[in-house]
Amino acid sequence: MDVLPAGPEALLVDLDGLDAVAAVGAALRDALDRGDLPGVVDVVPAARTVLVTAPGSRDALRAVRTLLEHVDPADVPERREAGTVELPVVYDGEDLELVARDAGWSADEVVAAHTGAELTVAFGGFAPGFAYLAGLPEALQQPRLDTPRPRIPSGSVGVAGEFGGVYPRTSPGGWRLIGRLTDDAPTLFDPDRDPPALLVPGTTVRFRDAGRP
Amino acid sequence: MTRELVVTEVGPQALVVDRGRPGWAHIGVPPAGALDGPAHALAQRLVGNPPDAAGLEILLGGLGLRATAATTVALTGPPGGLRIRRGDDRERAAASHQPVHLAAGDVVVVPPPTSGLRGYLAVGGGIVVDEVLGSRSADTLSGLGPAPLEAGARLPVGAPTTIPPVGTGALGVSAAPDAVRVRLHLGPRADWVDDAAERLRAGTWTVAPTGDRVGVRLEGPALERAAARRGEELRSEGLVGGAVQVPPDGQPVVFLADHPTTGGYPVVGVVDPAELAAFAQLRPGSSVRFSPLVIPPV
Numbered sequence: 247m248d249v250l251p252a253g254p255e256a257l258l259v260d261l262d263g264l265d266a267v268a269a270v271g272a273a274l275r276d277a278l279d280r281g282d283l284p285g286v287v288d289v290v291p292a293a294r295t296v297l298v299t300a301p302g303s304r305d306a307l308r309a310v311r312t313l314l315e316h317v318d319p320a321d322v323p324e325r326r327e328a329g330t331v332e333l334p335v336v337y338d339g340e341d342l343e344l345v346a347r348d349a350g351w352s353a354d355e356v357v358a359a360h361t362g363a364e365l366t367v368a369f370g371g372f373a374p375g376f377a378y379l380a381g382l383p384e385a386l387q388q389p390r391l392d393t394p395r396p397r398i399p400s401g402s403v404g405v406a407g408e409f410g411g412v413y414p415r416t417s418p419g420g421w422r423l424i425g426r427l428t429d430d431a432p433t434l435f436d437p438d439r440d441p442p443a444l445l446v447p448g449t450t451v452r453f454r455d456a457g458r459p
Numbered sequence: 460m461t462r463e464l465v466v467t468e469v470g471p472q473a474l475v476v477d478r479g480r481p482g483w484a485h486i487g488v489p490p491a492g493a494l495d496g497p498a499h500a501l502a503q504r505l506v507g508n509p510p511d512a513a514g515l516e517i518l519l520g521g522l523g524l525r526a527t528a529a530t531t532v533a534l535t536g537p538p539g540g541l542r543i544r545r546g547d548d549r550e551r552a553a554a555s556h557q558p559v560h561l562a563a564g565d566v567v568v569v570p571p572p573t574s575g576l577r578g579y580l581a582v583g584g585g586i587v588v589d590e591v592l593g594s595r596s597a598d599t600l601s602g603l604g605p606a607p608l609e610a611g612a613r614l615p616v617g618a619p620t621t622i623p624p625v626g627t628g629a630l631g632v633s634a635a636p637d638a639v640r641v642r643l644h645l646g647p648r649a650d651w652v653d654d655a656a657e658r659l660r661a662g663t664w665t666v667a668p669t670g671d672r673v674g675v676r677l678e679g680p681a682l683e684r685a686a687a688r689r690g691e692e693l694r695s696e697g698l699v700g701g702a703v704q705v706p707p708d709g710q711p712v713v714f715l716a717d718h719p720t721t722g723g724y725p726v727v728g729v730v731d732p733a734e735l736a737a738f739a740q741l742r743p744g745s746s747v748r749f750s751p752l753v754i755p756p757v
Binding site: 249250251252253254255256257258260275287288289290291292293294295296297299301304307308310311369370371372373374375376415435437441442443446447 | 481482483484485486487488591592601602603644645646647648694695696697698699701702719720721726728729730731732754756757
């Protein structure tokens with residue numbers, strides 16, 4: 247675990263894998279929720295890092311350093327009360343054939359692998375409510391498109407690198423798209439809901455084949 | 460009568476802003492909020508509002524507002540003035556950086572500033588559009604918060620809670636600079652840039668014309684990838700405001716309030732938070748130099 251400065255008001259904890267991110271991210275988030283880290287504003291887990299911000303409070307960053315000395319990055323938290331979310335998908339994505347070809351599978355096999363996987367929310371980011379889902383079958387871990395699309399409809403289901411994801415709202419993006427959520431799928435982001443994001447770290451996500459259009 | 464400001468005209472961009480919505484980066488929500496925080500805070504004080512009140516951020520003027528009830532406004536940011544129209548024939552000028560009283564029906568117009576980019580207009584009682592995740596700020600990246608102002612929009616104004624300060628003499632205000640030197644705290648990825656401290660200390664960059672509330676792109680000497688990191692790909696990681704990111708072309712980007720919460724290019728350093736507001740006012744073509752610093756560990 248390396249702790250790097252990110253300006254005078256933040257630290258970036260550099261880790262060697264998603265499990266370590268889950269362990270450190272959960273320890274910091276839990277301490278923040280318990281009120282043990284006054285002055286800390288953001289705890290932002292990502293693929294190999296956790297960013298902690300504390301504007302105007304070097305004391306808060308010192309408390310974070312102290313806490314980190316007592317966190318075991320190998321101590322991956324149990325899945326929390328976040329629970330399981332099932333997302334119904336129409337598998338008609340623009341890149342389904344491309345993903346199938348690169349996987350060496352048929353489109354049906356891609357759907358079977360995607361619906362058969364038990365994914366876990368590793369972290370959020372990119373756009374409000376967007377969750378990076380770990381646990382994708384290896385054949386579906388494929389590169390981004392060379393040229394991002396300027397407009398991806400909300401609910402699009404995609405893969406990129408080691409992660410799966412769903413676009414919560416219309417946005418640009420470079421993920422390979424294999425399908426889209428049905429209209430009656432749960433809302434991924436609602437600022438008036440607590441919590442606003444449906445998919446928080448630790449949540450188990452399963453995709454269900456909702457049939458062809 | 461309902462206290463409102465009715466938008467009569469808009470320039471390039473006018474947004475409702477407050478101190479933003481920090482604390483939601485882990486679900487992809489940018490901090491947003493006034494780019495020139497000190498100017499926004501001063502405007503709120505001048506009309507007697509608490510510091511968390513919402514006002515307007517006005518890019519290059521051009522905004523007109525009609526007050527439906529008597530109220531007090533104040534414009535801050537680069538020095539400039541307001542024009543107040545009463546009825547059809549009477550127009551008067553009012554200075555920036557002081558409380559200005561409006562009668563019901565008055566139209567206040569914010570002209571383009573002669574230096575800098577963004578003015579901040581506060582109104583007594585604050586603008587009380589609905590909060591989203593604890594903030595009334597527009598967010599140009601995610602679309603959260605109120606939409607950018609358009610002619611005809613009606614902005615609800617709260618009841619003033621205090622009397623504006625009296626005896627506020629003219630504040631000394633100087634033109635927004637067109638050249639700055641800012642402190643840059645190296646890291647977290649300074650080691651990804653070849654000879655980062657020296658290159659940053661020596662170079663002069665120019666503000667590109669594409670800047671917005673997400674970030675300001677700088678043009679100048681390319682910051683090259685350190686030999687030891689060539690071919691390596693950084694995974695996306697959390698970003699802070701003021702982060703100076705170095706994309707593959709080596710032209711740095713300084714992230715501002717509507718920045719994405721994560722980014723995949725190395726961040727060579729972070730502009731000192733006390734100096735970041737300068738980037739709200741730097742016009743394209745302005746020059747930027749850095750004073751790189753190594754942060755003592757906490």
